[in-house]
Amino acid sequence: MNNKNLLEVYNFDEKIRLGDNHDGGYVICEMKGTYDCYITCGISNEASFDRDFLNKYTYLNKSNSFGYDGTIVEYPSYYTDGITFIKKNIGVTNDENHSNLNHLIEKYTSIFLSIDIEGSEYPWLLSLTENKLKNFKQICIEFHGLTNDGWGSKYDDKIKCLELLNKTHYIMHAHGNNYGSIKNGIPDVLELTYINKDYFSQIPIKNTIPFPIEGLDYPNDLTKLDYKLDTYP
DSSP, X not given: OOOGGGGOBBOOSOEEEESOSSTTOEEEXXXXXXXXXXXXXXXXXXXXXXXXXXXXXXXXXXXXXXXXOTTXXXXXXXXXXXXXXXXXXEOSSOSSSEEOOHHHHTTOSSEEEEEOOTTTHHHHHHTOOHHHHTTEEEEEEEEEOTTSSOTTSOHHHHHHHHHHHHHHEEEEEEEXXXXXXXXXXXXXXXXXXXXXXXXXSSOOOBOOSOBSOTTTOOOSSTTSOOOOBOSOO
């Protein structure tokens, strides 16, 4: 990847892992204040992150916690019953099978978003304005095919997504999904944790800790070692 500065990670001391210690868990930042909405997109049959998130932030409930996935029949409620499930995939339009989330983005201003939608993240992100992105307080997102034209989007469009997010958010954590490949130190599938820039009174210092971090990060594929992210960025 040329534009490696788009993947620069900044320092945040208070991090925790939510979800199980394999594929489906994510590292988040313990921020001050509250969230007014929780959105999870791309659920499949693994919702351990939703379970742990709602167990931690108990003021959130079905009235402001939403799960989207058009590929499953129903939400795996044995993880949690605190999610309002919508059987739709995330896209750039609203119809019987898709949602662009605009109705939630326009209603809430301190959203936590967890999103893993197998490449559909790119057209959806490109449909958003900076003002809409500013309503997300923290984002855990899995980017697919970052090093090439794969997963249904051109490489140039993926760069545009990173550029857009970098206008409103800082990357605070990075983890490579070892189910994918790695090229020139950049995992093809990369999990990133973003925090809204408005949360900070000044630009945070750059991260100097190599990833993965013991006790926080775990391999997605438990039969293989995690990818080491120990060079710039």
